[in-house]
Amino acid sequence: MTGPRQRQRLAVFGDPIEHSKSPALHAAAYRVLGLDWEYGRQQVDAAALDAVLDGLGSEWRGLSLTMPLKQRALELADTLDRTAVETGAVNTLRLHNTPDGSQRLDGFNTDVGGIVRAVGARGLERVRHVVVLGGGATASSALMAAAELGAEDVHVAVRTPARAAHLGPLATRLGLRLVVGRLDETVPEAQLVISTLPGGSLPEPGPVLALTRQALLLDVAYDPWPSVLATEWTSEGGQVLSGLAMLVHQALLQVRIFVSGDPVVPLDDEEAVLDAMLDAVGLDRSGAHR
Template sequence: MSDERETTPNDETAEAVTIEENGVSEASAEASIAALVEAERRAEAEEAAVEDAELAAELEEPADPEPDHPEPLPEPAATTSPAKPKQAKKTKQPARKLAVLGSPIGHSKSPALHRAAYKKLGLPWQYETADVTGDRLAEFIDGLEPEWRGLSLTMPLKQSVIPLLGDMDRLAEQTGVANTVLLDDGTLRGFNTDVSGIVWALEAVGLESATFVHILGGGATAASALVAAAELGAERVDIFVRSLERSVWLEPLAHELGLRVRIRPLSQADRSLDIPDLVISTLPGGVSTDALYTDSTRRRSVLLDVSYEPWPSVLASAWQAVGGRVVSGLAMLAHQALLQVRIFVSGDPLEPLDDEDAVLAAMLEAVGIDESGAPLAD
């Protein structure tokens, strides 16, 4: 009997045995497959990375040192005492200087009107008075420092300033009268705001048209009154003056405006057979006149007396005595001053101010009148 016997390996022996098939071991095959899988994974990862890079390149915008929409900053860490929010910085307005010039000038209400306007607008501007005559006007202007912004002009400077101006608006050029000067980068720009001041003051009492107008006086303001009459639709204007020779310069202006005009002595003003719709007195304050007008005329005509000091004037008292309508020159002054403020602020009389109604209300309150020139109730 032979000692050799046939044996069958158990499960553990079978797992340890390496079986070759077609000359390749099972372990070697598994290693090759694993290597292929890993290589394929790396290739896919590289391909995805390339695609991501290409997409990012297509979407990328040029670098901007000051982006329009910067990324929000991270919120600060909470503290026991919240930080006080910072107030937005306000743009500091430069201090500017302005003044009203004339002689005499101590009675002028322009400083009260302008100061109220600039206070309401939040502007740190100064507005003063200066007694200046025509022969000193050029010297005064030449001595102004760069912080000066503008000038208001009254008697006797409204015509004296014309040769000094480098530019004029239409009304100043038409009338040969400028009551406003803007100092604009070395250029003197002249404006006439009296015309609109007259029209606006009359509109405030409901007078929006006038066919026949009387004008008393033949000075610079009479030219503005002529243009205002034309803007109100006048067809005829009678001008009553103390000196016919010194007032003939108004005649060409009246013809240019398409007005039928007569220039007569002041003493004949109340002898007109036709009652005017409007009487505009441009006579200086305190000047008396022999023209008192009839009761009928004073009841039916509106009187605008451009003088407001002293008030009431002789003419205004006569109108008020019979219940006639009277418009104070202070109302005209306020309305023309509003246009001056526009000019000094923006350089343009047609550019309304911010919250202009409130600005005008502050100006009127400063001189104690409403838009029509009537005193404010206590």
């Protein structure tokens, strides 16, 4: 006679983590799916990640990872999907207990899909020219998302161009023409601007604001909201998509992974799941704040 099955546990790890909306998003999804899973949050820095993972019991099913853990998670994962390999970042770990009592970690990056799905929900399904602001870890995901949206070239604007050198090989593999410039320099025309700047900051004089009439801005920042950049963009008459929209869509892909192990396998009643997740953070189907 077997005992009761362990309740499955999941969480988001990062530092800082108090602002994360992931617990609300995942709780909404699992309610619709009828899964009695527990999803929490835990402050973990990169130096502590190894020990924390070693201490997780067999009840743990998966983890969402935010900064500064994405690179270390890449190194620790036993398997990686193509997106994680290309971007050099893992934001999702699916945990498996093996017959010998050890734990296997499958690593994924759902940030790329989150960007593509969020932008598509706003009605922008194909682009030719993209501008990315910032050259950090999220810029790699933005670059790959641009390629999946059909972009031919990407202009990356950063404070220090040398720090974006790591994006060159990725752009080559993706078949993108890459130009790296400074944030205070004029940027070319674009249909999409993806800001990966911390906190949605906007350096002066903000020449990117010249694109407000022609480009959709996706600002991956969402706390605080509206960001400085989003406020300026809106005041100039431009369309803005909050990072919350990206967060929802990448979280939906995480739910797929935690349920089936595959980010491309749709959930049962997925449309209802998506609606519940959007409602949990006050967004409509287009990603606009209600």
